[in-house]
Amino acid sequence: MKKLLPLLALCVALLSSFALRPTAAGYKVGDKAADFHLKNVDGQLVSLASNPAAKGYIVVFTCNTCPFAKGYESRIIALHQQYAPQGYPVIAINPNDAASAPGDSYAAMQALAKAHKYPFPYLQDETQQVARTYGATRTPHLYVLKREGTGFVVSYIGAIDDNSEDAKLVKTKYLENAMTDIIAGRPATTSATQAIGCGIKWKKA
């Protein structure tokens, strides 16, 4: 028993360190992406399986309220216009807890999607389980999924480009570069990039 104690202590320490880092987990490039069933602003449930013609998806965790998400909104719409015809439509997911961010309520999402004529689904991740599974931490946070066999594989994670303030000053379009590779059937040369964003508003435990 005495010999077991340090081992036990180690286990407890390990467990608690995991508990303290709920967002450290999540997908890495190459992981298989789980499907989800989330409510779109039109009331319909949307999943990755909903669109059998899709070769993949550009999944964007975004929201109504974050200035960075707002700054990228028109660029996200442009991405959909560019890549949906090539088989990679955008799916936008709002992971914010509406109780902490009232501007991200389902009704507010419906209003924004309508006002800005979103050409893609805008889903509410009400339990925040999808954001946790994917490992999203901020808005906007992008994941490119590519259909492989019966499922989808994470092929890119990160930023859209290198200038959130001004689309005209962008020098490197990280996502476009990755999409060029992915569509050509190659792994993305740069498959993970860093960006600044608003922390996801998690539900109070």
Next chain:
Amino acid sequence: MSLLKTFGLSAGLLLAAHAGQAQRVAVLKLPELQQRLARPTDTTYVVNFWATWCGPCVQEMPGFEKVRAATTKQKVKFLLVSLDYASQLDKKVRPFIQKRGLQSEVVLLDETDPNTWLTKIDARWSGSIPFTLIVNNKTRRRATFEQPLTAPELTAALQKFLVP
């Protein structure tokens, strides 16, 4: 009349100069910030990455100011690194500092592409703010928090750096 005018003008200038003093915000590029954070000093740095547009950052800031005020006699230095765009310095950042009466030193990190600098600050940072780094280069201790901190949470984290 002209004397009064001159007086008024110089008083105005003095006031302006004083106001400018109170809200001095250095605009830094990454290497300059890295230099500041790499100084071989026994002072513990509390470095908070924030922005005026970030609700949770703005919310936690009074707590940081409180802990700063409570630790002025210790070897602790607070540095608030604004990630606002440099173009917003006069429009947003300076007015914010003045309105809130911030006492901590504020700098603005003028870098556009986080992909080139984020992991140079800390490899564990996924890019959401607020992000707080507590670092002591003498003892080589380092702690990071990618979440808002309350005054008691920050105090508890900081205490670990201050006990010998």
